[in-house]
Amino acid sequence: MSDQDITFTIDGVEITAKPGQTIMEAADEAGIYIPRLCDHEGLRHQGGCRVCTVKANGRSVAACTQPAAAGIAVENENTHVNKMRRDLVEMLFHEGNHLCPICEASGNCELQAMAYRLEMVDPTRFPYLEPCRAVDASHPDIALDTNRCISCGRCIRASKDVDGKGVFGYVGRGIHRRVAVNGEDLAHTDADAADHAMSDEVCPVGCIIRKRVGFVTPIGEREFDKGLIGYEIEGKRRG
Amino acid sequence: MSTAAQSGDPAGPTVSVPSIPEEQIVAICETYANDRHRMLDILREVQDRFRWISPKVMETVARQTGLSRIEVEGVASFYSFLSQTPKGRVTIRLCDDIVDRFAGLAEVAGIFEQELGIGMGETSGDGAFSLEYTPCIGLCDQAPAAMVNDVVVTSLTPERARQWAQALKAGTPPEEIVSERFSELTPHARATEQVENNIRHAGAVLLGPVPDSAGLKKALDMAPAQIIDTIEASGLRGCGGAGFTTGRKWRFAASEPAEKRYVLCNADEGEPGTFKDRVLLTERPHLLVEGMTIAARAVGAREGIIYLRGEYVYLRELIEEVLADRRARGLLGANILGIDGFDFDLRVQMGAGAYICGEEGALISSCEGLPGEPKTRPPFPVNRGYLGFPTVVNNVETFCHAARILDRGAQWFFDMGEEGSHGTKLFSVSGDCLNPGIYELPYGLEVRELLEMVGGEDAAAVQVGGPSGTMIARDSFHRRLTFDDLATGGAVIVFSGERNVLEIVEYYMSFFVHESCGYCTPCRVGNVFLQKAIGKFRKGLANPEDIDYLKDLSGTIIETSRCGLGMTSPNPILTTLENFPLVYSAMVKPSKDRIRATFDIQSAIEGARKLAKRRSYIYDRDFSK
Ligand SMILES: Cc1cc2nc3c(=O)[nH]c(=O)nc-3n(C[C@H](O)[C@H](O)[C@H](O)COP(=O)(O)O)c2cc1C
Ligand code: SF4
Ligand code: SF4
Ligand code: SF4
Ligand code: FES
Ligand code: FES
Numbered sequence: 001m002s003d004q005d006i007t008f009t010i011d012g013v014e015i016t017a018k019p020g021q022t023i024m025e026a027a028d029e030a031g032i033y034i035p036r037l038c039d040h041e042g043l044r045h046q047g048g049c050r051v052c053t054v055k056a057n058g059r060s061v062a063a064c065t066q067p068a069a070a071g072i073a074v075e076n077e078n079t080h081v082n083k084m085r086r087d088l089v090e091m092l093f094h095e096g097n098h099l100c101p102i103c104e105a106s107g108n109c110e111l112q113a114m115a116y117r118l119e120m121v122d123p124t125r126f127p128y129l130e131p132c133r134a135v136d137a138s139h140p141d142i143a144l145d146t147n148r149c150i151s152c153g154r155c156i157r158a159s160k161d162v163d164g165k166g167v168f169g170y171v172g173r174g175i176h177r178r179v180a181v182n183g184e185d186l187a188h189t190d191a192d193a194a195d196h197a198m199s200d201e202v203c204p205v206g207c208i209i210r211k212r213v214g215f216v217t218p219i220g221e222r223e224f225d226k227g228l229i230g231y232e233i234e235g236k237r238r239g
Numbered sequence: 240m241s242t243a244a245q246s247g248d249p250a251g252p253t254v255s256v257p258s259i260p261e262e263q264i265v266a267i268c269e270t271y272a273n274d275r276h277r278m279l280d281i282l283r284e285v286q287d288r289f290r291w292i293s294p295k296v297m298e299t300v301a302r303q304t305g306l307s308r309i310e311v312e313g314v315a316s317f318y319s320f321l322s323q324t325p326k327g328r329v330t331i332r333l334c335d336d337i338v339d340r341f342a343g344l345a346e347v348a349g350i351f352e353q354e355l356g357i358g359m360g361e362t363s364g365d366g367a368f369s370l371e372y373t374p375c376i377g378l379c380d381q382a383p384a385a386m387v388n389d390v391v392v393t394s395l396t397p398e399r400a401r402q403w404a405q406a407l408k409a410g411t412p413p414e415e416i417v418s419e420r421f422s423e424l425t426p427h428a429r430a431t432e433q434v435e436n437n438i439r440h441a442g443a444v445l446l447g448p449v450p451d452s453a454g455l456k457k458a459l460d461m462a463p464a465q466i467i468d469t470i471e472a473s474g475l476r477g478c479g480g481a482g483f484t485t486g487r488k489w490r491f492a493a494s495e496p497a498e499k500r501y502v503l504c505n506a507d508e509g510e511p512g513t514f515k516d517r518v519l520l521t522e523r524p525h526l527l528v529e530g531m532t533i534a535a536r537a538v539g540a541r542e543g544i545i546y547l548r549g550e551y552v553y554l555r556e557l558i559e560e561v562l563a564d565r566r567a568r569g570l571l572g573a574n575i576l577g578i579d580g581f582d583f584d585l586r587v588q589m590g591a592g593a594y595i596c597g598e599e600g601a602l603i604s605s606c607e608g609l610p611g612e613p614k615t616r617p618p619f620p621v622n623r624g625y626l627g628f629p630t631v632v633n634n635v636e637t638f639c640h641a642a643r644i645l646d647r648g649a650q651w652f653f654d655m656g657e658e659g660s661h662g663t664k665l666f667s668v669s670g671d672c673l674n675p676g677i678y679e680l681p682y683g684l685e686v687r688e689l690l691e692m693v694g695g696e697d698a699a700a701v702q703v704g705g706p707s708g709t710m711i712a713r714d715s716f717h718r719r720l721t722f723d724d725l726a727t728g729g730a731v732i733v734f735s736g737e738r739n740v741l742e743i744v745e746y747y748m749s750f751f752v753h754e755s756c757g758y759c760t761p762c763r764v765g766n767v768f769l770q771k772a773i774g775k776f777r778k779g780l781a782n783p784e785d786i787d788y789l790k791d792l793s794g795t796i797i798e799t800s801r802c803g804l805g806m807t808s809p810n811p812i813l814t815t816l817e818n819f820p821l822v823y824s825a826m827v828k829p830s831k832d833r834i835r836a837t838f839d840i841q842s843a844i845e846g847a848r849k850l851a852k853r854r855s856y857i858y859d860r861d862f863s864k
Contacts, residue, residue, distance in 0.1 A: 050759050087795040171309070
């Protein structure tokens with residue numbers, strides 16, 4: 001701990017943060033998991049999904065973009081906060097078309113895993129929006145199925161900032177805002193299966209699918225069969 | 240909703256369109272020095288000249304500005320006034336706000352459809368006309384109103400609509416329909432030929448007599464810190480809605496170490512029912528620029544921008560003329576009024592149909608040539624705003640007040656109004672009242688007193704502050720127009736007892752759905768759910784539990800949204816649930832036998848019936864369809 005470091009609490013546990021760190025970054029280092037979907041290690045923060053909402057001194061903020069501040073009391077795991085997060089996750093399910101049993105991402109999917117973690121078990125009250133979005137299978141090695149897209153923008157930032165390409169971008173506004181590609185279709189972009197943007201870890205759901213590698217890992221041995229989403233970060237604390 | 244703005248239609252043009260020579264697109268980009276920050280200007284100009292932003296155009300613009308095509312498309316698809324399918328040579332945009340609906344919009348729209356031979360949302364086959372709806376265009380005191388290309392038409396009656404449609408069909412340019420002598424008129428006369436100011440009550444600060452540049456001249460003898468002290472001592476708070484203390488905002492921007500700073504004027508005025516800035520821009524444009532120049536001196540800015548909403552394009556040349564006049568008189572530009580090193584100049588940035596661009600971060604994004612998405616806070620604009628530099632964003636009225644405070648002194652302003660809400664405020668009153676228009680009044684009036692002034696004693700409901708504000712009922716007309724009670728950026732919309740409160744609420748929710756930028760989940764998705772839920776109430780399909788559902792969902796949206804739009808969008812529902820509970824309970828049906836009344840078997844089997852070509856004698860009113 002350097003003398004510039006600050007301390008604050010999350011659910012009563014004292015945390016140290018370096019200057020400029022967000023609440024989430026500090027929490028990660030301390031082994032406290034704050035749920036998230038649009039934020040991803042190595043990518044710029046977006047602050048769009050709002051699943052990382054916490055209360056800081058009673059005020060709602062997005063933990064992934066909110067700078068840690070000395071002395072603040074952050075509430076992360078409580079009934080009220082988790083209820084709002086569950087609402088948000090449920091909204092994302094209803095905004096798209098999600099049929100987990102037939103989805104390639106099942107078991108590796110962060111949205112699905114988040115629903116488990118947040119115990120999204122009650123019958124739904126939200127309407128299904130059932131959008132109609134064409135699947136783009138034009139590319140020889142990659143298929144893009146935005147029916148499951150949660151607008152996290154991770155692919156956009158990965159392609160632009162890590163791959164230096166800009167294969168993806170947002171178009172439209174409001175409920176019509178969606179992810180599109182920089183060309184007529186994916187085959188008319190410089191997308192490559194080796195891009196970071198196309199790797200397993202970038203798309204949290206099952207939109208970006210590398211052809212011919214689907215179902216290689218059997219259901220039951222997938223990422224979130226090992227533990228609830230966040231287990232790796234929380235493991236740091238116990239260990 | 241303009242469907243064209245949502246998707247690049249791969250089928251391309253369905254109507255006759257001029258070809259778009261690439262060198263002309265290149266030339267447009269070059270007028271803006273191929274600067275990606277001027278993307279909105281570039282695309283607006285392409286839209287004006289060629290009536291759409293084609294995929295080819297996006298590629299050319301991207302190449303010129305060093306962006307990717309998808310980035311250009313992100314901008315082109317965000318703004319309602321930019322289109323990815325060809326629009327007519329004349330585009331008619333009818334305001335479809337609830338005020339206009341109550342003032343006879345349906346008939347007016349019908350006349351345009353009939354005369355032009357196209358439906359709403361359509362473009363005629365010969366490429367002559369497009370007809371569409373647009374949210375409030377700031378002419379609520381003379382509804383129904385419409386934009387016709389760059390001019391506006393007010394107080395539309397069926398006869399007036401027919402005259403306009405026929406003249407347009409005969410090929411008369413819209414400007415000449417406004418006035419045969421349009422080209423000879425001054426910009427101010429052109430504006431007032433199109434729009435009544437409707438100033439019903441002039442107060443001491445803004446709409447009474449205002450001497451030329453008196454505030455600015457006093458500011459020249461003051462140190463920047465003194466100017467800020469004066470503004471702070473006056474008690475002036477922002478007039479755009481949020482009510483932040485103006486002096487403090489200027490102090491923050493001034494004290495942030497930086498190479499340069501900017502002063503931006505928010506003339507986006509998008510909150511339905513608000514039209515006071517329209518009148519200030521028409522009648523007090525010098526005062527506005529004077530206020531911005533004073534702010535520039537106070538914070539050390541050399542450049543500024545007036546962000547003018549696309550709907551107010553008819554005021555653009557008036558403002559440009561004022562800027563030119565002030566430059567000529569040494570009131571703008573280098574060494575203002577002979578003071579060495581006091582340099583300040585500004586440009587007008589046109590918006591293009593997006594309410595969210597009134598949010599200050601989104602406004603900055605838009606000025607930077609990006610989609611109008613709010614910025615992550617912190618950093619705040621006063622620390623890192625336009626192009627990353629400290630930026631003051633203030634409303635039109637706020638700057639005008641500031642200039643008057645410099646002239647007359649802080650105490651003069653402070654003494655008007657009341658504790659916490661000092662000075663006067665412009666209220667823009669519309670709806671069911673005898674004298675809709677602008678009232679400049681000290682803060683602190685009761686709603687009842689205002690209603691008496693405007694001839695709205697029959698009001699059953701008043702929407703204060705527009706959709707994002709508060710809807711109150713008769714039993715609350717003693718409430719007062721101050722920051723601490725009923726805060727408003729100016730909108731006061733009066734509804735008589737004949738109006739259906741739920742219809743109003745449903746309209747306002749559709750407004751928020753249309754205007755959400757879509758960046759964050761709760762606002763993008765949650766508002767659609769709220770809109771659908773209100774639709775259930777309207778149809779009489781709601782259960783008692785649906786009232787809790789509305790409150791619960793509203794709570795999540797308010798608490799988790801990223802900007803002020805989502806944080807206030809459930810207000811039409813929450814404030815009417817509180818103040819008009821009977822309106823909801825009257826529409827609720829308790830569920831019997833645990834069968835959800837929401838389940839409407841007829842609509843559920845509709846698709847199948849269509850496929851099977853089976854119609855019902857009982858349920859289908861028109862069996863022939
Ligand atoms: C969705 C939304 C729309 C807004 N629209 C406007 C507007 O049209 N005009 C305006 O002055 N302020 C608007 N605001 C408030 C601005 O964000 C900002 O607070 C204001 O421009 C600051 O100026 P002021 O302090 O002089 O009021 C809006 C805010 C939100 C959240
Ligand atoms: S993307 Fe995830 S949540 Fe959606 S269907 Fe696939 S596994 Fe289920
Ligand atoms: S495609 Fe995947 S990574 Fe890209 S925005 Fe959608 S969900 Fe996120
Ligand atoms: S609250 Fe609405 S308008 Fe604001 S950032 Fe979120 S989606 Fe955009
Ligand atoms: S993880 Fe913070 S908003 Fe998505
Ligand atoms: S112009 Fe139609 S309501 Fe404002």
